[in-house]
Amino acid sequence: MLTADAEGEGLNRVFWQQEAQHLHWQYPFEQVVKYVEDGPRRRWFPEGKTNLCFNALDRHLALRADRCAIIHRDFCGETHPLSYRELWQQVNALSSLMAEWGIRQGDRVLIALPMTPLAAVAMLACTRLGAIHVVVYSSITSDALAQRVQACTPALILHHSDSRGRESLPTIPTTAENMRVVDTASAAYVKQLALHMDRHVPCVWLSSSEPSHILFTSGTSGVPKGIVRDTGGYAVALLASLRHLFNLADDEIFFTSADIGWVTGHSYGIYAPLLAGLTTVMCESSAVNAPGQNWWHMVAELGITRMLTIAGAIRLARRQGPPRASLTSLRTLYLAGEPLDESTETWVRDVMAVSCENHYWQTESGWPLLAGQGTALSAVFSRSAEVINPLNGEASPEGETGMLIIKNTLGPGAMLTLWQDDTQHDQRYWLQHRGQWCYATHDCAIRQGNKIVIQGRMDDVINIGGKRLATAEVENALGDLPGMVEVVANRTPHPLLGEMVALFVVTEALTSTQQALLKQEIRKRLVERCGRHALPRRIHFRYQLPKTFSGKFLRRMLLD
Numbered sequence: 140m141l142t143a144d145a146e147g148e149g150l151n152r153v154f155w156q157q158e159a160q161h162l163h164w165q166y167p168f169e170q171v172v173k174y175v176e177d178g179p180r181r182r183w184f185p186e187g188k189t190n191l192c193f194n195a196l197d198r199h200l201a202l203r204a205d206r207c208a209i210i211h212r213d214f215c216g217e218t219h220p221l222s223y224r225e226l227w228q229q230v231n232a233l234s235s236l237m238a239e240w241g242i243r244q245g246d247r248v249l250i251a252l253p254m255t256p257l258a259a260v261a262m263l264a265c266t267r268l269g270a271i272h273v274v275v276y277s278s279i280t281s282d283a284l285a286q287r288v289q290a291c292t293p294a295l296i297l298h299h300s301d302s303r304g305r306e307s308l309p310t311i312p313t314t315a316e317n318m319r320v321v322d323t324a325s326a327a328y329v330k331q332l333a334l335h336m337d338r339h340v341p342c343v344w345l346s347s348s349e350p351s352h353i354l355f356t357s358g359t360s361g362v363p364k365g366i367v368r369d370t371g372g373y374a375v376a377l378l379a380s381l382r383h384l385f386n387l388a389d390d391e392i393f394f395t396s397a398d399i400g401w402v403t404g405h406s407y408g409i410y411a412p413l414l415a416g417l418t419t420v421m422c423e424s425s426a427v428n429a430p431g432q433n434w435w436h437m438v439a440e441l442g443i444t445r446m447l448t449i450a451g452a453i454r455l456a457r458r459q460g461p462p463r464a465s466l467t468s469l470r471t472l473y474l475a476g477e478p479l480d481e482s483t484e485t486w487v488r489d490v491m492a493v494s495c496e497n498h499y500w501q502t503e504s505g506w507p508l509l510a511g512q513g514t515a516l517s518a519v520f521s522r523s524a525e526v527i528n529p530l531n532g533e534a535s536p537e538g539e540t541g542m543l544i545i546k547n548t549l550g551p552g553a554m555l556t557l558w559q560d561d562t563q564h565d566q567r568y569w570l571q572h573r574g575q576w577c578y579a580t581h582d583c584a585i586r587q588g589n590k591i592v593i594q595g596r597m598d599d600v601i602n603i604g605g606k607r608l609a610t611a612e613v614e615n616a617l618g619d620l621p622g623m624v625e626v627v628a629n630r631t632p633h634p635l636l637g638e639m640v641a642l643f644v645v646t647e648a649l650t651s652t653q654q655a656l657l658k659q660e661i662r663k664r665l666v667e668r669c670g671r672h673a674l675p676r677r678i679h680f681r682y683q684l685p686k687t688f689s690g691k692f693l694r695r696m697l698l699d
Contacts, residue, residue: 151521155183155551158379162371162414163198164189165344172548179569179576180561182348183372183551190342191351192267194374195413196227197342207418209256210392210441214304214425216433218441221256223416226263228336229256233264235338236331240319242295244269244343247353249293251284251311253277253303254423257323258399259409261297262352266370269343270294272352273365276400277424281310282616282668286363287355288312291558300324304425306671347371353558354402356502365558366502369551373505376552377411380506384519385445385473387415392441392468394420396430396448397605402502403475407447430455435462442468447498449476450483451604454635457483461490469493475500475507476605477637478593479514499593501580503568505552508545508580515590521550525577526586529597532572535586542597543584544570544577601628603672604636613640616668622647622657627684629697631676639676640665643684643697654680 152171159168168187175182199206204224211219221229242248248265250272252258258274265272273291275284288296298311301324313320321328345351351370355363381387393412397404412419420443422428428437430452438446446469453474472487475498487495499509499516509516509524518524526541527534535541557564569576583594601608613628624645631641642661649657658678665673685696 151550154521155375155379158382159184159187159371159375161378161382162189162374163194164371165193168347168371172551178565179578180556180565181548182555183369184347184375187347187371188344189347189371189374190266190269190344191370191374191410191414192230192263193342195263195266195410196223196230199223199416200227203416206416208413209259210418210420211256212420212422212428212437212441213255214253214423214428216425216427219256226256226260229260230263230267231338231340232332232335233260234267234340235335237264237268237270237295238340239335240295242268242270244345246270246294247273247291248295248297249273249275249288249291251275251277251279251296251298251309252323253299253305254398254404254421255299255303256421257299259413259421262399262409263413266351267340267342269345269349271350274352274354274400274405276398278305278307278398278670279309279400280668280670283363283670284309285312288315288318290355290363290365291353293318296320297323303423345370348555350555352405354400354405354502364560364563367555367558368505368553369555372551372553374410374414376506376550377406378414379520381411381415384507384510385471387417387445389416391415391444392418392420394422394438394441394443394446396422396434396446396452397476398424401476401605402500402505403447406506431459432456432463435464435466438466438469439464444468444470445473446471447473447475449605450474450479451477451636453483453487457486457490458635466491466493471496473498477602478595481514484513503554503578504549505554508549509591509593511590514592515587516593517590518545521548523547524591525572526584526591527572529579532570537586537588540583540585540594543580543582543591543593544572545580546572546577547575549578601630601638601640603633603638603640606670606672608640608669608673612669613642613665613673616664616673617642617661620657620660620664622649622653625684627697633676636672640673641677641679641697642675643679643681645681645684 156171164187166188168184173182173185205222207220208223208226209221248270250261262272300322348369350367352368353365355365395408471494473496479497484495498507500507510519511517523546529542570579581597583597585592610628617626627643629641630638633639
């Protein structure tokens, strides 16, 4: 593995120039990276033109047309393979239909689909046309979906009205001007698509730094922020990560458990395996596909060689006992999305008898920032990390908690900016440190020798089984409930999910019966507004809450 601190940016430029040669460029690039004015933003391979869909599909047809591109595990547990040729045909058909609907380069297409090949087809069809896809979690709440529609003003929404095992479906906004809404479960859509099945749509060649997609994350404000990703830099970075970090062979079958509305599902459930010409597994969420013995039987049946999931899923699997299926095909289990605990890693190594690698990254980074075995990690590739005191910017002594920063650049594949908000991107995420721009992760970390241990968020975000939920989002959802005076959301430990929501509530003078009814209303409201993962583990009723003189809640006292 090329480490981050090897010889600085000069070597990094040479490294990324070499890695870019593994991608098809319709028009070659002249420089590796370009600085945007004097700020922190970078443009990677800026003069080059390429296309994500071409690199994921078209260039593989000569040698891999009959190879399996996607294995779909549906919500009933049935398996359906799809070859590269079949995937290419479906992408061209949808591209042709979308072009007929008027979708053009730069248009946003919001994809609210379950984890079926159609979701991948829709993503690739967008990139083929140069449209910007905005994929949301397949079980997103109605309020969260409405926020994202308002933020990105899509020209098209693709959704699926058949529940396919999902507990609830969001209300699809239909009132926005110049926005087409298409139900892919409808007979009308199926009939329209059939008319385009033999069409071939040429790829739109995009400048490397043109946006390919937007992924929304709530962050700490409760307001969704649109993480904008480029085209060429993203493809180069993902291919490089498979070569130098994952060390994948040519026969891999890769299973990423995350929904494609999350960054791990985006990067390693769809794009990375397809860019490398490998096989990826798409698994719909359902009781028969839940973590544990179902997963281990799927690994054995499909011959899965690599698997990427979260530590919380493995903690759930542990409750069912040792795997009752052969895991001989599984070469490595990768864990990301939340800090890894030692007992989970030990169980993977000793009971599953599988190599376990720990990755740390964010939606903003697009692919891993740190990696290693155990809890102490090293920066990867072109990245250089440091732990600093966030108050004075000085390096934190070994063993002392500070904030993790990434020096100079996140490298290709990371966020370009925030959607329509360069200012917030520059001011929230970047700081000047010793004369250079550094990316502020806003995560607590401790340095152990030349490695780093991640502890969690510095700001008020709860990590529930890998899903980040802002405390402000919870508090805003509950603020107008009758009988409630004040509410503070905080985190509380959970043995399986890592963290859950804990609520501290000040009410009007309520009886115990009225408090019990209020608890029911709180749970109902949070599921409706934020999703089921927001269900609180604890609801504490208090006469008053600790505050500063200026009126801010003292969250640390509540944690204690």
